[in-house]
Amino acid sequence: MKEITVTIINNAGLHTRPAATIVKLASKFKSEFFLNKDGLHINGKSIIGVMTLAAEKGSQIVLSFDGEDEEEAANEIVDYFNRGFDEL
Amino acid sequence: MKEREINTVIKGIAAAPGIVIAKAYIYAKEKEEISNEMITDIEDALTSLEVALEQSKKELKKIFSLAVDKLGEKRAAIFEAQMMILDDPILVSTLKKRIQNEMKMPEFIVDSEISKYTHLMSLADEAYMKERSHDIEDIKHRIIRNLKKKKWRSRIESDVIVVTTNLSPSDTVLFSRVNVKGYVTDFGGLTSHAAILARSLNIPAVVGLHDAMSKIHEGDELIIDGYKGVVVINPDEKHLKEYLKKIDKLHNYDEELNKLKDLPAETIDGRVIQLEANLDLTEELEYLVHNCAQGIGLVRTEQLFQHSEAFPDEEEQFVAYKDIADKIYPNLVTIRTFDIGGDKVLPVDLKEPNPFLGWRGIRLLLDSPALFKTQIRAILRASSHKNVRLMIPMVTSLEEVRESHKLIDECKKELHKEGKQFDKHMQVGLMIEIPSAAAMAKEFAEESDFLSIGTNDLIQYTLAVDRGNEIVSKLYQEFHPAIVRFIYHIITEGKKAGKRVSLCGEMGADPFAVPLLVGLGLESLSASVSLLPHIKKVIRSISYAEATELGEKCLKLKTEKEINTEMHAFYNKKMQDQIKNLY
Numbered sequence: 001m002k003e004i005t006v007t008i009i010n011n012a013g014l015h016t017r018p019a020a021t022i023v024k025l026a027s028k029f030k031s032e033f034f035l036n037k038d039g040l041h042i043n044g045k046s047i048i049g050v051m052t053l054a055a056e057k058g059s060q061i062v063l064s065f066d067g068e069d070e071e072e073a074a075n076e077i078v079d080y081f082n083r084g085f086d087e088l
Numbered sequence: 089m090k091e092r093e094i095n096t097v098i099k100g101i102a103a104a105p106g107i108v109i110a111k112a113y114i115y116a117k118e119k120e121e122i123s124n125e126m127i128t129d130i131e132d133a134l135t136s137l138e139v140a141l142e143q144s145k146k147e148l149k150k151i152f153s154l155a156v157d158k159l160g161e162k163r164a165a166i167f168e169a170q171m172m173i174l175d176d177p178i179l180v181s182t183l184k185k186r187i188q189n190e191m192k193m194p195e196f197i198v199d200s201e202i203s204k205y206t207h208l209m210s211l212a213d214e215a216y217m218k219e220r221s222h223d224i225e226d227i228k229h230r231i232i233r234n235l236k237k238k239k240w241r242s243r244i245e246s247d248v249i250v251v252t253t254n255l256s257p258s259d260t261v262l263f264s265r266v267n268v269k270g271y272v273t274d275f276g277g278l279t280s281h282a283a284i285l286a287r288s289l290n291i292p293a294v295v296g297l298h299d300a301m302s303k304i305h306e307g308d309e310l311i312i313d314g315y316k317g318v319v320v321i322n323p324d325e326k327h328l329k330e331y332l333k334k335i336d337k338l339h340n341y342d343e344e345l346n347k348l349k350d351l352p353a354e355t356i357d358g359r360v361i362q363l364e365a366n367l368d369l370t371e372e373l374e375y376l377v378h379n380c381a382q383g384i385g386l387v388r389t390e391q392l393f394q395h396s397e398a399f400p401d402e403e404e405q406f407v408a409y410k411d412i413a414d415k416i417y418p419n420l421v422t423i424r425t426f427d428i429g430g431d432k433v434l435p436v437d438l439k440e441p442n443p444f445l446g447w448r449g450i451r452l453l454l455d456s457p458a459l460f461k462t463q464i465r466a467i468l469r470a471s472s473h474k475n476v477r478l479m480i481p482m483v484t485s486l487e488e489v490r491e492s493h494k495l496i497d498e499c500k501k502e503l504h505k506e507g508k509q510f511d512k513h514m515q516v517g518l519m520i521e522i523p524s525a526a527a528m529a530k531e532f533a534e535e536s537d538f539l540s541i542g543t544n545d546l547i548q549y550t551l552a553v554d555r556g557n558e559i560v561s562k563l564y565q566e567f568h569p570a571i572v573r574f575i576y577h578i579i580t581e582g583k584k585a586g587k588r589v590s591l592c593g594e595m596g597a598d599p600f601a602v603p604l605l606v607g608l609g610l611e612s613l614s615a616s617v618s619l620l621p622h623i624k625k626v627i628r629s630i631s632y633a634e635a636t637e638l639g640e641k642c643l644k645l646k647t648e649k650e651i652n653t654e655m656h657a658f659y660n661k662k663m664q665d666q667i668k669n670l671y
Contacts, residue, residue: 016169016220023172040208046178047169051220052205054212 002065002074007058010084014055018085023047025077031067033077093303093321102317103283106292107335109328110269112308113248122232124196133187137194140234145174147230150399170227195235202228249312251304270312272300272319287597289372290618294319345621353624355606359632362612363620366592368392370408373415376617383419385540385614386592387412389463390426399459405466413470420475422540423467424519425453425460427481444554449482454491464499471511479540481519489518489535520578521545529578533585541578543593547571565648566595572608572642572651579609590614600659602626607639629662
């Protein structure tokens, strides 16, 4: 089990396109992946779930990974957050 | 509870000819009503859910492919996200689990489960989250609608007259597949697509009755008279007898028309008019080969594929067009490229304020070259036996014509390279349905192989009247002097350029209008196949010389009323013997 806190750094925030990309990335891995924010515990493999997260620029999200490939999953997904969803 | 009507006569608009007596089936559209009934068959409910999800996916795929073309990947992302929702493993498994555990209707579970998410979104402060919740609502409604459709289809009975508030084109087609006897609706006019389809399927219809739904009960016996626009609810003996007699006479008249089957549509003084059929449904194909059609003057390709949820690919289109071309061979078929409006493909937040003046017909096709070329290639490939023509809708300026020719040439080169068969000289024609094109008929004729007058749109655009808008629909004057003159102008300019001019709007299907059109010089017309025998009868009853006189007279008249009077007087005089026994 890995927990990493990430900050939203792109201007538009966690809008639809990055939400879709996050889910696509997460689906490649066997590990369970959750996003935690404001008391919400969202399954990262569910697009409708991720879309319910309102995350503006500057907000923080705790990502949790659990499973055999949690290292790789965490690396790839955290990297995507840190790249500002490729929108910087 | 409404009272049962006895022998009540109500009047509406005669939308499709024919008389029929049958029981009423009330088709009430339960719009967003969610039933929370318990279910007994869990397997069936799970299958329904899967089918509805699959169906929704197909619909979205079609929207998505066009949205990408027009809006770019970025804005189209919302459709991609919606498609992903339909595949969302967490959501789908939760829906299935809840159906199994709670044993409620799938539509109830879908509504309740997805609403949880939209509720969360609407609680957020950010404005974009409220927008997003609308998007999710949209997908929820799509799934529910698809769930209901399936349920409805299995419920409909055969051999009934469908009574409803308003009928969509897809309803009309769905009903026709279960052998519906007739249609009765409270709203809608003569030129609504539903009415056009009812006519081409030969199903009598009376529309615009306003109080049919409040007066008619499920199971009432109805007579509908699609000639006069009359509906009789629970008729008495006298009415029944009278109408049975009429049906008998019509039957005889049909037999008489049948005798004309192998004779040409030729006036008394020897002018032959080419009669072709409009084709909206592949179901009509067999029927029209047997019914006077000397070819197909108009295939509305957007109607042909309206039930395939995704945009049909080249192969699917090719198979459909080739099938038509083969069945009608050696006669010709004119295939019109997609005439779809932006309203069919744009996302909700991009609704056009005035779609009739917006993104439709050739404009949409030229903006979506991938889509357009797929269709051109399919039509070209279907032309290998040299009996296919391509027709372009909604042209307003020559640039559009030239641009289209360029794409057609590109497609020819590609196909040639690929070694595929096609007619190198396939004719390319234009729909003349916009005043700018009508005024420039000369130039449009010179830059194409043929013209076809689309009267419905030509009237609507020339008179600036939306034919679907009941408030102004009485200003929709089919025989406005400006229209009669436009038609004459187009025919004359086409002839001067040595090009064939045809007419494929509803006007060509109006027996009263036929003598005038012949008199204006028209040599070819295309109409719903069910009306062709009657039109042939009219043509065989008149002389070209007299029709020309009628045409000349009408070109000088100044109001629609005068023209109408003239046309009807002519028709009644010529057709009296044939029709007086009918009514």
